[in-house]
Each structure stands twice: as structure tokens, then as C-alpha cells.
Amino acid sequence: MTAAASGARPPAGAGAAARTLRIARPVVLLAFVILFLIPVYVLVVTSFKPLQEADPSSAWNLPHHWSTSGWSSAWDALKPGLENSVKIAVTGSLISAVLGSLNGYVLSKWRFPGADAVFTLFLFGMFIPYQAVMIPLAGLLTNMGLVGTIRGLVLAHVVYGLPICTLIFRNYYVTIPDELIEAARVDGAGIIRTYWSIIVPVSGPAFAVTVIWQFTSMWNDFLFAVFLGAPDSWPVTVMLNNTAGSGAVAVQYNQQMAEALLASLPTLLVYLLLGRFFMRGLMAGALKG
Amino acid sequence: MTGGGKGRRWNLRRSRRWLPGLLLVSPSIVAIGLFVYGLIFWNTRVALSGKHDEVSPYGFDKGKNFVDLWHQPSWPGAVKHALLFTAVFVLGALLLGAFLAFLMDKGIRGEASFRVVYLFPMAVSFIASGVVWRWLMNPAPPQRAVGFNQLFDKLHLSGLANDWWQDPSWGMAAMALPAIWQMSGYVMALYLAGFRSVPEELREAARVDGASEWKVYRYVVFPQLRPVTLSALIILGHISLKVFDLIMAIAGKQIITYVPAIATYVEIFDRHDPANGATIATYLLLAVAVLVIPYLVWSVRTERNR
Numbered sequence: 001m002t003a004a005a006s007g008a009r010p011p012a013g014a015g016a017a018a019r020t021l022r023i024a025r026p027v028v029l030l031a032f033v034i035l036f037l038i039p040v041y042v043l044v045v046t047s048f049k050p051l052q053e054a055d056p057s058s059a060w061n062l063p064h065h066w067s068t069s070g071w072s073s074a075w076d077a078l079k080p081g082l083e084n085s086v087k088i089a090v091t092g093s094l095i096s097a098v099l100g101s102l103n104g105y106v107l108s109k110w111r112f113p114g115a116d117a118v119f120t121l122f123l124f125g126m127f128i129p130y131q132a133v134m135i136p137l138a139g140l141l142t143n144m145g146l147v148g149t150i151r152g153l154v155l156a157h158v159v160y161g162l163p164i165c166t167l168i169f170r171n172y173y174v175t176i177p178d179e180l181i182e183a184a185r186v187d188g189a190g191i192i193r194t195y196w197s198i199i200v201p202v203s204g205p206a207f208a209v210t211v212i213w214q215f216t217s218m219w220n221d222f223l224f225a226v227f228l229g230a231p232d233s234w235p236v237t238v239m240l241n242n243t244a245g246s247g248a249v250a251v252q253y254n255q256q257m258a259e260a261l262l263a264s265l266p267t268l269l270v271y272l273l274l275g276r277f278f279m280r281g282l283m284a285g286a287l288k289g
Numbered sequence: 290m291t292g293g294g295k296g297r298r299w300n301l302r303r304s305r306r307w308l309p310g311l312l313l314v315s316p317s318i319v320a321i322g323l324f325v326y327g328l329i330f331w332n333t334r335v336a337l338s339g340k341h342d343e344v345s346p347y348g349f350d351k352g353k354n355f356v357d358l359w360h361q362p363s364w365p366g367a368v369k370h371a372l373l374f375t376a377v378f379v380l381g382a383l384l385l386g387a388f389l390a391f392l393m394d395k396g397i398r399g400e401a402s403f404r405v406v407y408l409f410p411m412a413v414s415f416i417a418s419g420v421v422w423r424w425l426m427n428p429a430p431p432q433r434a435v436g437f438n439q440l441f442d443k444l445h446l447s448g449l450a451n452d453w454w455q456d457p458s459w460g461m462a463a464m465a466l467p468a469i470w471q472m473s474g475y476v477m478a479l480y481l482a483g484f485r486s487v488p489e490e491l492r493e494a495a496r497v498d499g500a501s502e503w504k505v506y507r508y509v510v511f512p513q514l515r516p517v518t519l520s521a522l523i524i525l526g527h528i529s530l531k532v533f534d535l536i537m538a539i540a541g542k543q544i545i546t547y548v549p550a551i552a553t554y555v556e557i558f559d560r561h562d563p564a565n566g567a568t569i570a571t572y573l574l575l576a577v578a579v580l581v582i583p584y585l586v587w588s589v590r591t592e593r594n595r
Contacts, residue, residue: 018502025392032389033406036470039421042436046424059435060443103314110310118318120589125325127581129531131553132574133328135335135344135567140328159324162317191309220414222534226554237416237534244420245538253424260420264413271412275405278412279478 047071047258054254070254074262077255080232081239082262085219087150088235092157093214096165097207103162104169104206105199109181110191119170126163134227141228148230156228157218165210168281172206173199205277212274213281216267236263329574336567344563354568364569367547370461374548375529378465378472382525383518385469386476391506393477394484404481407474415471419538422467426453426539460545468535472528476521483517484510523584527577549573 046054050067106112107119137156138147146152176199184194222237229238240263244256271278331346339350358364389407393400410418425436430450434442438450453463487510495505533550540546542555549569556566 025395026397029389029392029397029403033403036406036410036474039418039425039470042425043421060440099317103317106310106314110307110313112307112311115310116589118314120585121326122317122321123585123589124578124581125321127527127577127585128325128329129550129570129573129577131531131533131550131566131570132332133324134332134553134570135557135563136328136331137324139344159320162321166317191313216412220416222414222416222537226537237414240420241416241538245416245541256420257424260417264417267412267414268409271409272405275408279408283478283482 043257043261046253047074047261049254051252051254054252059253067254070252070258071262073255074258077243078236078239078259078262081234081236084150084233085235085237085266088153088157089215089218092154092161092218093211095154095158096161096214097210099158099162100165100169100210101199101203101207102195103166104171104173105195106191107166108170108173109176109178109194109199119166122163122166124163125160126167130160130223134223138228147228148233150233152228153224153233153235156224157214157221160224161214161217165214168210168213169203169206172203172209176202205280208274208277209281212270212277215270216278216281219267332567333571335563336571338564341562341564354564355572358565358568358572361565363544363547363552366544367549367552370546371530371532371548373459373461374465374468374532375526377462378468378529378532379522379525381465381469382473382476383521385473386478386521387480387518389473389477390480390484393481404474404478407477409474410471411475413471415467415534416538418467418471419535422470423539426463426466428452428455454540454546457545464536464539464546467539468529468532472525476525479517479521480514483514487513519584523580526580530573530576530580 042059045062046059047070048066048068049063050065050069053063053065054070103122107115141147141152141156144152146155180198181194184198189197219235220237221235222241225235225238229235234242240259244259334346335344336354337350337352338345338348339354340348393403397403427434427436427438428451429435429438434450437453438447441447441449451463452460454460456463491509492505495509496502500508531550532548533554536546536548536551537554542551542559549572553566553569553573556562556569
């Protein structure tokens with residue numbers, strides 16, 4: 001025991017280095033915390049400044065008078081977009097989860113010949129640049145009478161979300177013992193009954209991960225919205241970019257920053273409250289989670 | 290002969306086992322087949338149509354458009370910008386993420402809070418974070434500066450003040466900063482999981498053999514992280530090639546930060562040239578495919594073999 005311990009002890013110089021490292025680690029990590037929070041600081045303090053204080057000379061200072069005027073004009077500017085985003089992200093993420101669950105179930109427990117090939121072809125759909133389908137997609141949705149509508153955006157999000165949702169559920173269901181499924185089959189349960197009585201009751205976490213993941217990506221989407229949306233179906237990201245983005249010059253800084261925060265609050269709250277599930281979604285995206 | 294019949298009957302019984310599964314996923318298979326592969330095919334035909342004033346899959350210009358694109362004044366710049374952005378963003382996020390994970394590997398008080406801070410940018414859209422980053426990276430000179438340039442001035446570091454993303458040659462490196470901010474926490478999480486999956490016995494064995502802590506990392510831990518590095522590279526790389534939202538939010542459609550994803554948008558909406566838009570999108574798709582397909586095949590295959 002002692003012999004092993006002394007053998008493991010590094011030489012004296014390394015010991016000093018290790019001590020320095022022990023002290024330096026939290027300091028460096030804290031420095032990065034500060035760096036990471038700089039944009040948040042700027043957003044929050046500027047958003048609460050009254051109009052006359054929201055000018056460059058005092059930009060890094062705290063507000064003298066805290067004011068919510070930026071927030072109320074931000075709310076007025078973004079309200080329709082927020083409504084659209086809620087409709088798109090809530091409906092879309094629920095449908096995505098149901099489809100992902102069914103696909104994941106079949107691809108892990110009710111496999112058919114060529115299931116791996118199908119799965120690989122699905123996964124590629126996760127990585128494609130959506131620009132490469134956007135022109136014909138806009139044409140297709142026009143023919144279906146869905147271009148510029150909320151339903152059209154939901155359809156696009158759900159279809160292009162199928163790969164990641166299938167992946168999350170498949171990787172989750174792989175951990176369920178095959179014997180459970182076999183036993184149900186021997187008892188004469190078909191594919192649907194097995195799904196309903198064995199798979200669904202244990203799927204809670206995977207549903208949470210998928211809904212959160214899809215909600216976040218639909219809420220934050222800009223590309224589909226800008227190509228396929230129309231003024232009355234624009235989600236909050238497009239409204240934000242139009243009023244506080246690179247093209248907007250007439251809007252005051254305090255309102256711009258309040259808008260950016262307002263548009264981010266739902267996903268930030270989801271992340272802070274349900275971070276554990278959010279993390280698992282992230283890891284699933286790396287395939288080898 | 291009878292053997293064949295038996296085989297067929299056997300196949301029939303087997304197919305009764307898997308057919309319901311196939312039926313259940315068939316709507317998704319049809320959807321992916323149509324919306325992903327069908328539309329990619331359609332888009333390629335538009336790119337090859339040689340028609341520059343209407344969306345048409347008919348006509349064939351023998352790929353002339355794919356060559357002509359390189360003679361457009363804005364295109365070589367767009368490619369150069371995308372490559373510079375990719376190099377800075379991928380390397381930056383990878384190194385910073387790995388470094389943060391390395392510092393947290395041995396456990397640290399308040400680890401959960403550190404993780405929350407490093408990861409929260411992932412939950413925010415580029416459009417929203419672009420609003421504040423555009424302000425932070427404002428290129429105005431110190432006397433009327435905002436953002437970082439003003440901060441540098443206050444800290445008596447005005448030498449650091451610069452043009453940020455409006456610098457003609459290195460602007461895209463500055464443009465990569467918000468992307469690094471957004472994605473390095475994710476890389477950190479990947480590496481942290483990787484570090485923690487190296488069995489403690491392996492490290493202990495190396496220590497017993499007299500390896501210093503640095504050598505334990507160098508020869509035991511880091512080699513185990515190659516799959517993590519590969520995953521991170523692929524994910525960051527494909528995000529980088531497709532970068533669109535961030536640049537739209539910070540710079541809009543300016544030539545100085547022109548990249549292929551922006552060019553597609555401009556060709557379609559502003560220049561009304563769908564064939565050019567489709568051609569650029571096809572180049573983007575090819576770039577992503579070269580990166581992703583080998584990785585996908587490899588990961589599905591290794592998973593099967595496990």
C-alpha cells in the first residue's frame with residue numbers, strides 16, 4: 001500500500017506544478033465564466049436602460065434608472081412572432097416525438113431486412129444543408145397550398161427532424177432487453193400492442209429529450225422561416241432579425257437587446273429547468289452518446 | 290425443388306415477423322425519400338438546367354453552371370470566407386472545449402454551475418446572440434466606439450481595438466468568435482464525457498508504473514479520445530460550412546462576409562437566378578457529404594460490430 005503510494009508519487013518538481021495547477025484551475029475556469037457571460041451582461045443592462053441612457057458613451061455601465069420601456073416596446077414588436085413560434089414549436093415537437101418513437105422502436109426492436117441501410121440514409125438527412133432542398137421544397141409546398149403557412153413550417157420541421165428524433169429513440173430503445181419484446185411476442189402480442197404495453201411506459205425520458213430538442217431547434221430556426229414563411233406566419237427569429245438585426249437601424253439599443261432576450265427566454269428557461277434532458281439530446285446528436 | 294418451396298414458405302413466415310415493422314416506418318421512409326433524396330435530385334436538375342430566370346428542372350447545360358460560377362466576382366471570395374471561418378471556428382471551439390473539459394476532468398467544486406454557464410449559449414439562436422455580438426464587435430474607432438473597442442479603450446488597451454468582422458482580410462476570423470462562444474460548451478461536454486469514460490484503473494496502472502500526471506494524459510487518456518475528436522470535428526465542420534443565421538444577424542448580405550449559404554439566398558431572392566442558387570446549394574451539399582458520409586458509414590458499422 002505504502003510502496004504503491006510512494007511509487008505513484010510524482011517527483012518534487014511535478015508536485016509543485018500540480019499544486020499550481022490545482023490553484024490555477026478554478027481561476028482559469030472562472031475567467032472563462034466571466035468571458036462567457038459578457039454578452040448576457042450587455043443584453044441585460046442595456047435592455048433595462050431608459051432611452052436617453054442607451055447611448056454608446058455609457059454602454060458598459062449599469063443603468064442609472066432601471067426602466068422597462070425597452071421591454072414593453074420589444075413585447076409589442078415581437079408579440080405576433082412569439083405566438084407563431086409557440087404554435088410551430090409546440091405542435092412540431094409533439095408530432096416529431098411520436099414519429100421518432102415509432103421509428104426508433106421498429107429500427108431497434110422490430111428490425112426488417114435493410115434496416116441499417118434505411119437508418120444510415122435517415123441519418124444523412126440530419127446533416128444536409130437545407131439550402132440544397134429549399135428551391136424545390138418551396139415549390140412543393142406551394143403546390144400543396146402550404147407555403148407561407150404555419151402548417152407548412154410545421155411540416156418542414158417535422159420531416160427534417162425525423163432523423164434526429166429517430167436516432168434519439170433508437171439509441172434509447174436499444175437498452176431495453178430484447179427478451180421483454182420476445183416474451184410479449186410469445187404471448188401473441190402484435191407490434192402495436194407490444195409498443196403500447198412495453199415500450200411506451202418506459203419512454204418518458206426519451207420523449208422529454210426529443211420534445212426539448214425539437215422545441216429548441218424549431219424555436220431557434222431562421223432558415224426555414226425565411227425561405228418558407230410569410231409575414232403572418234413568421235416566427236420570432238424572423239421578426240427579431242427584421243427589427244433588431246443587421247438591417248434595422250431605426251430601433252434603439254435598449255429595445256433591440258430586450259427583443260433578443262425576449263426571443264431567447266423560452267429556450268433558455270427550458271435549458272435551465274430541464275438541462276439534464278437538453279444535454280442528452282446534445283449527446284445523441286454526436287451519434288456516439 | 291421441394292427445398293425451394295420450403296424456403297419460400299420459411300421466407301413468408303419470416304416476413305410476417307418483420308413486415309409490420311416496415312409498414313409502421315414506411316410513412317417516414319416515404320417522407321425522407323421524397324423530402325430529402327427526391328428534392329436533392331430535383332434541386333440538382335434545377336442546377337443543371339441552365340435556366341437562369343425560372344425554376345425549371347428541364348434542360349441540361351452539361352454542368353456549365355458549375356464551372357461558370359467560379360467566374361462570378363463574388364464566388365471565390367465566398368469560398369475563401371467559408372474556409373477561413375471554418376478553420377478558425379472549428380479549431381477554436383475544439384481547442385477551447387477540450388481545454389475546459391481538461392480543467393474540469395478531475396472534478397471541481399460547483400462543476401454543475403460551470404457547465405450551465407459554458408453550455409447555455411447552445412440554447413440561444415444565432416439571430417438573438419447576433420444582436421449583441423454585432424454591438425460588441427462594432428468597428429467604430431475608440432473616440433466614438435461601442436462594445437469591445439470601447440471596453441479596450443477604458444482598460445487602456447486601445448491598441449487592441451480593431452475592425453472586427455469588417456476587416457477585409459481577417460474579418461471572418463472575428464465572425465467565428467460568436468460561433469466559438471456558442472459551440473465550445475458543447476465540445477466541452479463531449480470531451481468531459483470522453484475523459485470520464487477512460488477507466489480509472491488504466492490511469493492508476495500508468496501512475497504505478499511511475500508516469501507523471503501529464504504523461505498519464507499524454508499516453509493513456511488522450512489516445513482514448515480520438516472518436517470524440519472525430520465526432521466533434523464532423524459536427525463543427527458541417528455547422529461551419531452551412532453558417533447562415535449568424536452572418537445574416539451580424540452583417541446581413543454584405544460582400545465582405547459573403548459565404549455560400551448567404552449566396553444561395555441572394556441568388557434566389559435578390560438576383561432571381563434559381564439555377565445559380567441551386568448550383569451553390571449543390572456545392573454546399575457536396576462539401577458536407579464528403580465530410581459526413583464516411584463518418585456515418587463508419588459509425589453505423591462499428592456500432593453493429595460491437
